[in-house]
Amino acid sequence: MKEQIRPALTMLLLLTVLTGVAYPLAVTGFAQVFFQDQANGSVITREGKVIGSRLIGQYFDKPEYFWGRPSATAPFAYNAEASKGSNLGPTNPALIEAVNARVATLRAADVVNDLPIPVDLVTASGSGLDPHISPAAAFYQLRRVARARGIEESVLRDLVAQHTQGRQLGVLGEPRVQVLLLNLALDKRR
């Protein structure tokens, strides 16, 4: 039995150095040279200041912005330091209540709009940081944003279309709109 102790400890040490130090450092080195932007969080900077990441959503509830998915992170929505889904089960009354409240908020912000509400706009994402909404969810909000900004709906529709990504390689994933980039583009028009 005792003769196994030395190999056990040596192998743990050597494999730790190899897979826990050399491997992550090699990957980090390579990433920082060849994929600097992606490896550091795909940040968006304006005038030298970091104003967000292309991959991480932000919270919007002003009528002149497109709103993203509801977020379950604590203590505030889209807290990128503590990613989290709601984990509410489909039959949990708390889920139904939360969704009803979101429906009411959306309806109140745009009373004449009686289109059905796309499901992704009233359900919390898995990470709480989902940067995207479906194109349908963006179209649903066109009228509210257009009125708040005094822009033609058709102009907005074009802007949404410009910010819509299709399925990757034509097959993978779902079409989506990056909310933060869309809102930044809106602000830029002013």
Add this chain to the structure above:
Amino acid sequence: MTTNAILQVIVFFAVLLALVNPLGWYMARVYEGKPCGLDYLLGPVERGMYRLGGIRPTEEMDWKRYGMAMLFFNAAGCLFLYGLQRLQNLLPLNPANLGAVEPNLAFNAAASFVTNTNWQAYGGETTLSYLTQMLGLTVQNFVSAATGMAVLVALIRGLSRSTSTTLGNFWSDLVRSTLYILLPLALLLSLLLISQGVVQTLSPYQTATLLQPVSYDKPVTDTNGMPVLDEQGKPKTESAIAIEQILAVGPAASQIAIKQLGTNGGGFFNANSAHPFENPTPLSNFFEVLAILLIPASLCHTFGLMVGDTRQGWAIFAAMTFLLLSLIPLGLWAEQRGNPLLATVGIDQQAQVSQAGGNMEGKETRFGIAESVLWSAATTAASNGSVNSMHDSYTPLGGLVPLFLMQFGEVVFGGVGSGLYGMIVFAIIAVFIAGLMVGRTPEYLGKKIEPYEMKMAALFILIMPFIVLGFTALAVGTEMGRSSILNPGPHGFSEVLYAYTSQGNNNGSAFSGLNTNTPFYNITGGVTMLIARYWLAISTLALAGSLVRKKTAPSGSGTLATHTPLFVTLLIGVVIVVGALTFLPALALGPLVEYLLM
């Protein structure tokens, strides 16, 4: 089910199938010690390691020594990981100044990572320092996977060698699995993932100024950081405004690559592969879900090559693929159908060109229904346990699919190594049952299956339902267990059943509404994971030790061929009847009742 969903499933399985042959062949070369193309580069490293460890790689071990070496190595890893978490506040590479991990949580996490479970009772970005993630978790991601592969190779040698006593050298199998298989694949996958936007940096968290500040209710804390309660005993809050977003980053890609490849599953971030920095695009998602099944599927071919009959490997691969493919449509249908309770309030859950529709609670827009369901099935068929959507928020039948796949005993691809050795045990049971039917001595690959083998196989399959159902009963029968439940009704029972099913099969995924970071769940869960891993590994080695002594009999006219569609069907039947039906009553109390109530 949408046309695109079907297309995505087909593309996925086509690519997987195309990779099984070359990777399976390569791994067989590695385990047989033949040149494999990387020898010039890695050979000196390998030999240096043996020299420092005083290891003679050609020295053969019998099953007891092989098992002892495995246990010593895993025990050392477990203690090291526990110590690292307890001391992380004093050690470097902790830019977020995270404190020492609580003892019961540290025990659970250590047990979780050495057993290849990667159950996450912790929240990555809020609990573990960069150093703990690298030296602790990443390392165990590699070596726990390599341990599983080593045990598998020992069993294969038990089947392929005739009248011998030894099963190879554990240290050599461990080192070769890590150096020649896991490391190169992980390097390649890391780089693919980084190109898609997965973060990989040692810099501290970034701060971004929000475009629109967020007002929120901030919990009031006293000087010790404990929440202050108001007169009604509820936590007191004050209104606050967040103007910044802290972007948690870190050396994530290197860990994610191996957590997917090694069927580990423990995420760098709390939201696991739903987090955009862990899984930013549909393409990164494709690579990650492919990596879940890549090695377990390819090992089937490795097995066939090493026993000298590739049809044996493909037969097992066919049984696994059939079981997985038969459950994916149920998941796709249930999730795409959406939540009927939401249909009444004017919400559109229909799949259209402009939206995925379906049950989107806990799912990411970029993945929609198809990629989420495919992942949930792959991650539980293999004992990976990473998630790209929150299983707790699945519809009852959508959530039943991952639960049921784990209850097969993690043999539908299963963990790297462990899944296939589990399936081989089921194959032995299948030939035994067939032997009983026709009144002949059962044989598998020319080895007679006798009472000792059947005892080991029975020990292997009976312990899992026993601990899973036992601890589930204990948890729902006590206040300690019940107080952690988030969702009311049968769904709450499903949460507990899922927790022990996942840990009892070394999977690691969760219905994470259940707050498992309590002493009760941390300790019972840790014990469950240790039993599930080592009881099974040791009975497998004992089985291998007995098989290797037997003479390989040439197959005669009365031998049951174990590569035919007939045998594949029998094997599938045995896995379903023996493995999963044990859980039917428990499933009836959880997801099935919830479905009927909805």
